[in-house]
Amino acid sequence: MTLAPNTSSRVSNGVTARVEEGQAGRSVLKVIATPFRAVPRSLSITLGFMVWIAVIGGWFALTYSGAVKEMFLPRPESVLTTTIRMAADGSLWEHVFASVQVVLIGFVISSIVAVPLGLTMGTYRIVQAVLEPLVNFIRYLPVTSFVPLFILWIGIGIEQRVAVIVFGVFFQQLVMIADSARGVQRDLVNAAYTLGTKRGDTVFHIVFPATLPNVLDVLRVTMGWAWTYLVVAELVAARSGLGYISLKAMRGFQVDVIFMAIAMIGILGLCTDQLFRGIRRLVAPWAN
Amino acid sequence: MDVLTLTTKPKSSDIAIDNVVLRYGKGDNAVLALDGISFHVVPNEFCVIVGPSGCGKSSLLYLVAGLEERTGGMISVGGKPVTEPGPDRGMVFQAYTLFPWLTVAQNVEYGPKRKGMTAAERKAIVEHFLHEVGLAKFANHYPSQLSGGMKQRVAIARALANDPQVLLMDEPFGALDSQTRHSMQKLLLRIWDHSKKTVLFVTHDIDEAILLADRVLVMSGRPGQIKKEIRVGLPRPRSMDLVMEPNFIAMKREILELLKNDEDDEH
Numbered sequence: 001m002t003l004a005p006n007t008s009s010r011v012s013n014g015v016t017a018r019v020e021e022g023q024a025g026r027s028v029l030k031v032i033a034t035p036f037r038a039v040p041r042s043l044s045i046t047l048g049f050m051v052w053i054a055v056i057g058g059w060f061a062l063t064y065s066g067a068v069k070e071m072f073l074p075r076p077e078s079v080l081t082t083t084i085r086m087a088a089d090g091s092l093w094e095h096v097f098a099s100v101q102v103v104l105i106g107f108v109i110s111s112i113v114a115v116p117l118g119l120t121m122g123t124y125r126i127v128q129a130v131l132e133p134l135v136n137f138i139r140y141l142p143v144t145s146f147v148p149l150f151i152l153w154i155g156i157g158i159e160q161r162v163a164v165i166v167f168g169v170f171f172q173q174l175v176m177i178a179d180s181a182r183g184v185q186r187d188l189v190n191a192a193y194t195l196g197t198k199r200g201d202t203v204f205h206i207v208f209p210a211t212l213p214n215v216l217d218v219l220r221v222t223m224g225w226a227w228t229y230l231v232v233a234e235l236v237a238a239r240s241g242l243g244y245i246s247l248k249a250m251r252g253f254q255v256d257v258i259f260m261a262i263a264m265i266g267i268l269g270l271c272t273d274q275l276f277r278g279i280r281r282l283v284a285p286w287a288n
Numbered sequence: 289m290d291v292l293t294l295t296t297k298p299k300s301s302d303i304a305i306d307n308v309v310l311r312y313g314k315g316d317n318a319v320l321a322l323d324g325i326s327f328h329v330v331p332n333e334f335c336v337i338v339g340p341s342g343c344g345k346s347s348l349l350y351l352v353a354g355l356e357e358r359t360g361g362m363i364s365v366g367g368k369p370v371t372e373p374g375p376d377r378g379m380v381f382q383a384y385t386l387f388p389w390l391t392v393a394q395n396v397e398y399g400p401k402r403k404g405m406t407a408a409e410r411k412a413i414v415e416h417f418l419h420e421v422g423l424a425k426f427a428n429h430y431p432s433q434l435s436g437g438m439k440q441r442v443a444i445a446r447a448l449a450n451d452p453q454v455l456l457m458d459e460p461f462g463a464l465d466s467q468t469r470h471s472m473q474k475l476l477l478r479i480w481d482h483s484k485k486t487v488l489f490v491t492h493d494i495d496e497a498i499l500l501a502d503r504v505l506v507m508s509g510r511p512g513q514i515k516k517e518i519r520v521g522l523p524r525p526r527s528m529d530l531v532m533e534p535n536f537i538a539m540k541r542e543i544l545e546l547l548k549n550d551e552d553d554e555h
Contacts, residue, residue: 190385194377194378195399195447196375206387
């Protein structure tokens, strides 16, 4: 029996080979209209760029034609100059740092508890029975409705913003991580038992590594939500951060600053997303 | 550890199954899956259970492994009553159960590692058993990079690397194509010849059962009972050519008849 050492790479080669064949033999139209069919990489990159150019071009068109007043939609270059000005005088970094700090603290606190607890909840029915009714109730409460309560309880310091993020992210993380733990193939655990794994070691030796790629995906997705809750918290009560300068800019009709803050959050989100993908590639190389 | 002592003196125990009953559910919904199963597998024996799907043959194996709890009766391995799963009973499953986060070598050394063996001991064991299943070159591959047949070869190596007293095999080749299946059967016979473990093997493939077994136990379905015991007695080492031999065909016919009667009973 002879088999290629790496069947998965053989499969992917097969796919690219078929695409090239398709380009030569059949019309490109037919290729791109086939469900799940891979398209040439150059085409997908070009299209991705073109959408960005269209959006920014539309922005130019709307502002330069005078269709929208500059008070509501700033010109692209004024957002850029504002960004450069605030980056140069350091105020931009000060607010970026303030926001990143709060997001990270909130996200780390939440994840440190949610990952082990979620895995335990998904593995042990008794833990699930205890936690699930409460968690599912809290999970559907809008975080924003708790902001006044948190301000009343913990004031308007950094703790309040961290609390909003933790409250917004934790219960979602818990449920999603418990779900992926519950989905661990039962015979994988059985095999581990027959190889001498003790019952008490199952979570650490089997459930944790088996769900690791999923857990990292959950963290990546909930990191995005953490940014949302951060802005909510900063809009209500803060003295620094990207949400705070947006609110201040609104009062001064500085739309360009609002746009800059939004773009900054987008860029930071993109960075953390790539960071998590990198971590996943690094610590879970088998799942790529 | 010296690999030679490891392979020439493998542990091997008997399996005693006495009046085992397995019932699922309660009250009116209760299903009697196994009804009074009794048999004895002697050390070094290759015993195969063959039966229609749903007859409870896999459940019986899970009971021996300690992965399910019996409703009644007694199971003991090497004189020790089975109460929970343990490394003395190695198992190869029908589903692919290699740990996807571990490489082939790490999968094979998983059991020895749990036992607290040193890295040097484990390395010798991994080398020996990967060589046995012909996958020495794939030591650093992840399971996702292997074909189905290769995965099951690693699973066999992983089970044997732990030096269990008995090897339980639950339709391990059931998901493989017939050519791969044949080469796996040949490989298993060769390995068993080296290790002489007690094997309890479950299948619904009659050819496979006769080819591998010292003794075939034919099971009937719902509730599962042992219908007949057939001593194969064909000389070893065996090859695929045996399937053409008259006594092979006679045994196959007998088993087919037994399973057919069972179907007729149900209708």
